[in-house]
Amino acid sequence: MIDRTLISGNSASPVILHVPHSSRVVPDEIRRALLVTDAQLAHELDEITDAHTDTIAARAADVADSRPWTLRNDLSRLVVDPERFPDEREELAAVGRGAVYTRTASGSPLREDNDHAARKTLMDRYFHPYAADFDAAVAARIEATGHAVIVDVHSYPTLPSRYELHADGPRPALCIGTDPHHTPAWLCEAAYAAFADLRDITTDSPFTGTYVPLSRYNTDHRVSSVMIELRRDQYTDNPGAPDIDSIEHIAAMLARLVDAADRASG
Ligand SMILES: [Zn+2]
Numbered sequence: 001m002i003d004r005t006l007i008s009g010n011s012a013s014p015v016i017l018h019v020p021h022s023s024r025v026v027p028d029e030i031r032r033a034l035l036v037t038d039a040q041l042a043h044e045l046d047e048i049t050d051a052h053t054d055t056i057a058a059r060a061a062d063v064a065d066s067r068p069w070t071l072r073n074d075l076s077r078l079v080v081d082p083e084r085f086p087d088e089r090e091e092l093a094a095v096g097r098g099a100v101y102t103r104t105a106s107g108s109p110l111r112e113d114n115d116h117a118a119r120k121t122l123m124d125r126y127f128h129p130y131a132a133d134f135d136a137a138v139a140a141r142i143e144a145t146g147h148a149v150i151v152d153v154h155s156y157p158t159l160p161s162r163y164e165l166h167a168d169g170p171r172p173a174l175c176i177g178t179d180p181h182h183t184p185a186w187l188c189e190a191a192y193a194a195f196a197d198l199r200d201i202t203t204d205s206p207f208t209g210t211y212v213p214l215s216r217y218n219t220d221h222r223v224s225s226v227m228i229e230l231r232r233d234q235y236t237d238n239p240g241a242p243d244i245d246s247i248e249h250i251a252a253m254l255a256r257l258v259d260a261a262d263r264a265s266g
Pocket of ligand 1: 021050153154155
């Protein structure tokens with residue numbers, strides 16, 4: 001089973017598309033430890049999988065002027081969520097949605113609480129190697145171009161999940177997630193410009209932040225990052241098939257951001 005895939009881009013491109021949440025794959029031995037029925041698991045995966053973001057990223061890479069690099073998680077976020085802080089900085093840990101989820105999106109038990117050995121096994125087997133691979137991908141872009149620009153590609157459900165801590169805000173067509181240390185103004189502005197067709201865009205609501213490997217977080221300012229959170233109903237009646245025209249339209253906008261990041265960074 002493949003845990004994740006790094007898809008090569010142009011050697012001169014500083015851009016890495018990150019696709020952390022598109023997979024529904026849960027290895028058997030991990031499935032067996034989950035405290036849910038198959039029907040509950042299917043429902044959970046429908047709700048929390050960023051369906052078809054792998055296709056959106058792949059098409060954007062195809063049509064961008066300079067092909068970006070892509071790091072895709074090939075396992076479900078139910079295995080580990082590579083984007084969470086692994087420590088007390090993670091506010092979602094309080095609701096069982098830290099790096100190793102212990103609650104479903106609706107708040108029912110997913111794993112035993114306080115099973116520290118099981119958590120450590122998952123962190124050692126999946127979380128830390130993922131972070132190391134991402135760090136290596138970033139290091140390669142810096143080596144080649146002097147910097148790295150991460151575009152973190154997500155989608156989110158129309159109705160809020162129960163675990164969301166900021167569910168009262170608007171749920172726009174696009175939420176742009178920023179980080180105070182790693183999202184320069186030009187990158188946020190480039191995201192607004194690239195996705196201007198969607199009109200309905202907010203910053204950091206209902207989701208905030210964007211991925212940077214912890215090894216470089218707030219220490220390596222050659223690394224820029226911005227998160228793209230697309231409301232899922234724009235391109236699929238999840239869990240149904242994607243609407244191809246919508247996917248192509250969104251991918252073209254994402255390619256515009258990739259091209260802007262390629263030109264403007266440095
Ligand atoms: Zn996501």
